[in-house]
Amino acid sequence: MKKKTDEQREKESRLASLYDEYFDRIARYIYARLGNRNEAEDLAGDVFLKALESLKSYKERGVPMQAWLFRIAHNVLVDRLRKRGKTATVPIDEQREVVRLRFFGGLSSKEVGAILRKSDGAVREMQRAAIVKLRGILKGGGPDF
């Protein structure tokens, strides 16, 4: 059986190895919602710091670490929107969230399902419905995700 400190060290190394690839993806995911470059970069940095702080609670057998990072990114984003709107709750359109995670985060449907706590099938259905809507939006102007 591995020591807890070894497990923690392994998780830290794994998180560090995801940094280069996933910093960009997370920043893109946040940018797609906020539309502000600096804010997207700062929040992407915060996501990794928060992940490091909560690494002890991350279980290897749960969601993959990259999907777990996006769950943190989702929470960070909601917090920021809440502060902006000064409201207690922020409604998140799940179809849009699927598009953001799939297109900008580059996650698989299964990983998106793990974040949104939906089945792969439900994610695929939402994805199709969202893209159909997108076609209409694109004809009328730039999308706001």
Next chain:
Amino acid sequence: MKDNPDKILDECIDRINRGESIDACLADYPDYREEIHPLLSAMIETKTACSFAPSTQAKSVHKQRFNVALVSSREKRERKSPWFSWILSRSKLWAPVAAAVVIALMVGYFGLRPSPTPPVMVAHPSPEGNFAFLISDEVNSISDFEELNISISRVGIHLTGEGEKIIEFEPGTQSVDLTELQGSRAQEIWRGDIPGGEYSKVFLEVSEVSGILVGSGNEIEIKLPSGKLQISKPFKVESDKLTNFVYDLTVVKAGNSGQYILKPQVSQSGADQDFTKVELKGQTENDEKSKWNGNGKKSSGNQ
């Protein structure tokens, strides 16, 4: 898959995310082309409209913050002593006694140490990095072995001077067969970027050693002086130049006991050693001869 356009659309989105074109994806599903092509076009248009790449500078600043937090988290953990809190959680009667013993031990320990442990920085692999770490084997009793595999879980090097720290990395190739690395033959197990500067010590953490004696086919136990094999061998690394550090290990027979001991060979280790680089197993059976010094046989430490 045939009856499920949602799954086909999903697969195509994955493939486009990996860099394939719409046409390449739909070539596999010609019956669905008409239905799915416009949806995939909408996807690409959306991605393009919201395309954004974080600046290199911002990314680097945030990565530095992350690395500092990582080092500080490790230091904090290493400072924590689990048995200390265990003792204190026992009976209240024993707590003052246990605390006094622990304090006495800590005073003794830190009092004897010349300086506190330097901070640890984790280095990450990069094929274009300025530092390559290689393993070699000085010929002693290695000819007694058919195979001698060692597993290296971690390597640490000690950066001296103002920014004193320990640079650690996990080898990309963790298991090497020393019988393949005799004499000047060396295998690269890690390459990446590390800070330029003067380094003084190198340690290897060996997690496993197993050897098979020639003829017997039996695996025998090989002793390690310690799980952490450390050598003091000063060397210099420049940030814009490749430094190859060869860490030489050797297996020696301990008297007539029949026991073998694996230990570092300081005189054959260093950034100034000549070596013939051996490709990783499975890539090629031929040694890669030196490409840098022009003698067609060996390469030098600093390129």
